[in-house]
Amino acid sequence: MSLHLACDNCDLAPLCLAGELSQDNIKELDKFMTCRRPLEKGEHLFRQGEEFTNIYAIRSGTVQSYLHTDKKAEQITGFHLPGELLGLNAIAGGKHLSNCKTLERCSVCEISFEAFAELGEKIPALQQQLLLIMSKEMAHSYQFIHFFGKRSAKSRLVIFLLNLSTRFKLRGFSARQFNLGMRRMDIANYIGLNPETITRLFADLQQQGLLELHKRQLHLHDITALEKIANS
């Protein structure tokens, strides 16, 4: 069963696979694009080691990717917002490198990579768009390396928050006010700190009046001041 949710009526298409494609080409793409029932909170799109067959695109909701490491420890490797593609790093190896699960109820579109590759031969602009997206994601990892280089805990947290902020803004949501879908300990895990440290840092920032946090609802008050902290 697939819902009638097509790329040509999706607000996120410009950020996503459809990109700058012509209406005709988008229609062509839509023939292979499917959108299953929404996933409930905590469901997996795919798991580490599974065969790579589809490209996934988030239509709504937040998704988390993570690795199993030895012991029972998990390493969180990313949080993904609507319009982002998932699983692309598995093209080379043919197997998914990470687990991917929803942090809330999510709509997810998918397309068989095989079908996509065939279609790409007919529509060069589509290939080009995938290239663009992958390049963008590489650029993003780049930032990440930069930001995990020797930085204070406060810098790390603030960079993380500002990164989320700009990504929300790009998608038409508020850059100043949004919901962190994830737990403190997941943030901590992701940016290489301890949950307790995250708590203390939020308390600090709140006391300085730079932001407010109630439960997971975040309000950034002074973005320029936060940017200063990010580059300290």
Add this chain to the structure above:
Amino acid sequence: MSLHLACDNCDLAPLCLAGELSQDNIKELDKFMTCRRPLEKGEHLFRQGEEFTNIYAIRSGTVQSYLHTDKKAEQITGFHLPGELLGLNAIAGGKHLSNCKTLERCSVCEISFEAFAELGEKIPALQQQLLLIMSKEMAHSYQFIHFFGKRSAKSRLVIFLLNLSTRFKLRGFSARQFNLGMRRMDIANYIGLNPETITRLFADLQQQGLLELHKRQLHLHDITALEKIANS
């Protein structure tokens, strides 16, 4: 002036753009591939902010990429070995995101991205190969995030060394014995530590008999023990 160095007589072709291409297709690719005079130590392939026009492939030698950050500080973002492509993360933005300079005398091949894209429309396998390489690089960044998550200084250094080791091996060099082309402080910068810490850690590891280091010549004695440290 361009030297007569073609993909079809290059040992690294399978790792590089040529990949699994047929001989005919490689000949086609070679028409657009050029290989200038070797670059001397310290020369730049490109600089941050410059327009992205070419894809570069390292034929021999080691290359370092780095960012200028505010103040005079630099952040090193990668060390690149023969067979690796440079500048791909600039496809999306059209401008290079990082500086790229040689750590020693290097041969570098290049191809105009425009020419490549055109050729890719004629030879789908070539497009596919670029996709593969980019996916592989994304997978690599993935490792990186994993490895910059909360880890001890010793883990970080060892992971860095083992990563170099496997990459050398993949290229037909020894996995146990190779030359670190970079300074201690560059390693430190890259993995988010201090030069002094790097020194101390090397001293430790050497005392434990796990490796030997003279100047920049490294000899890994007990790789399985090192792997244990990497996952601690």
Add this chain to the structure above:
DNA sequence: CGGTGACTTGAATCCGCTCAACTGCGGTGG
């Protein structure tokens, strides 16, 4: 209600940093 999991708070500890002095080496020029 009790119970669980997320989050907070406090005190003690430790890892890696900072700063400063020192060694060793390669290059340059007298």
Add this chain to the structure above:
DNA sequence: CCACCGCAGTTGAGCGGATTCAAGTCACCG
């Protein structure tokens, strides 16, 4: 050839930021 310089690397002492461990609060859900 040696004296000098500058940079890479090493070593030591003290400091501080983030972790660890442990106890306590809070909200949610059975």
